[in-house]
Amino acid sequence: MTDLNALPTAAVLGATGCVGREVCAALGRAAYDVLAVARGPRPDLAPHAFHALDVAAADPAALAALLTTARVEVVVNATGGWVSTEEAMHHAHVQLVDRLLAATALMPRRPRIVQVGTIHEYGFVPDGVPIDERVEPNPTTPYARTKHAGSEAVLAATRAGEADGVVLRAVNVCGPHTTRASFLGTVMAKLAEASESEGLELTIADARRDYVDVRDLADAVVRAARAPVVGQVINIGRGEAVSMRELVSLLVSASGIPPHAVRERSARVESKGGGWTQADITLAGRLLDWRPRIPLARAMADMWATDRAVRSAVHARPAD
Numbered sequence: 001m002t003d004l005n006a007l008p009t010a011a012v013l014g015a016t017g018c019v020g021r022e023v024c025a026a027l028g029r030a031a032y033d034v035l036a037v038a039r040g041p042r043p044d045l046a047p048h049a050f051h052a053l054d055v056a057a058a059d060p061a062a063l064a065a066l067l068t069t070a071r072v073e074v075v076v077n078a079t080g081g082w083v084s085t086e087e088a089m090h091h092a093h094v095q096l097v098d099r100l101l102a103a104t105a106l107m108p109r110r111p112r113i114v115q116v117g118t119i120h121e122y123g124f125v126p127d128g129v130p131i132d133e134r135v136e137p138n139p140t141t142p143y144a145r146t147k148h149a150g151s152e153a154v155l156a157a158t159r160a161g162e163a164d165g166v167v168l169r170a171v172n173v174c175g176p177h178t179t180r181a182s183f184l185g186t187v188m189a190k191l192a193e194a195s196e197s198e199g200l201e202l203t204i205a206d207a208r209r210d211y212v213d214v215r216d217l218a219d220a221v222v223r224a225a226r227a228p229v230v231g232q233v234i235n236i237g238r239g240e241a242v243s244m245r246e247l248v249s250l251l252v253s254a255s256g257i258p259p260h261a262v263r264e265r266s267a268r269v270e271s272k273g274g275g276w277t278q279a280d281i282t283l284a285g286r287l288l289d290w291r292p293r294i295p296l297a298r299a300m301a302d303m304w305a306t307d308r309a310v311r312s313a314v315h316a317r318p319a320d
């Protein structure tokens with residue numbers, strides 16, 4: 001017998017990552033039961049049910065059974081990352097989506113799929129050009145190509161009537177638990193080790209990029225899970241191209257290190273994101289009633305505070 005009072009269940013793949021953990025928290029606040037799925041757990045996921053699984057290597061029938069038993073109505077794919085080989089990217093971004101779609105096709109009631117893609121699926125665009133959903137994707141890096149392949153698989157299955165999917169193409173994220181593999185994460189790690197007396201030298205490219213707080217992205221995911229939108233690509237960002245120097249300045253301010261202790265060195269743009277990104281977020285406002293709410297200064301302050309708390313907790317652990 002069905003429990004009419006039961007909360008809907010959402011499964012979050014990649015639940016231990018920067019995006020995944022905030023999506024879990026946002027879904028919980030939005031009255032979902034959350035099934036957190038990742039290759040290994042973290043203590044701060046304790047409020048949610050957790051299942052350790054490498055989805056990209058999973059048997060689709062077993063994955064379908066897991067999702068069906070948990071009565072999953074929404075699956076959020078928040079997996080992936082920057083720092084890995086192209087083979088690992090294919091495993092995480094393409095093979096995982098293929099296994100997920102094969103699994104949901106076996107379920108008696110197919111769940112809604114929210115695929116968290118990336119603005120880099122569009123490839124490089126000229127400076128000053130806002131990126132809207134009409135821009136033809138032209139991914140040029142292994143990261144962008146494999147993320148785009150995963151997004152296209154979800155869209156193709158939806159067009160064929162084999163899935164109920166929507167793709168969010170998100171800009172770079174900042175805020176709590178930002179990975180140290182990212183540019184801002186690398187800067188944060190250097191600031192954590194710096195002293196005012198010795199100072200710090202940072203290499204900063206002359207680039208402008210759109211950054212959104214990961215909590216705003218998580219809010220967009222929740223809205224996409226509920227919105228009557230199918231087979232659609234929706235860009236998620238702040239809609240602003242901010243200079244990398246301004247972003248670093250905000251992070252330096254959050255760290256408490258005096259600005260005069262930081263020496264800047266310019267460099268060419270040699271990154272996966274190019275020298276310019278600015279998402280046009282008009283469609284997100286219209287279809288999801290969504291807009292970014294967290295200022296970048298607060299995002300940087302919370303990013304620093306969270307990282308400091310994590311470092312303190314690690315140093316406080318007793319030795320084995």
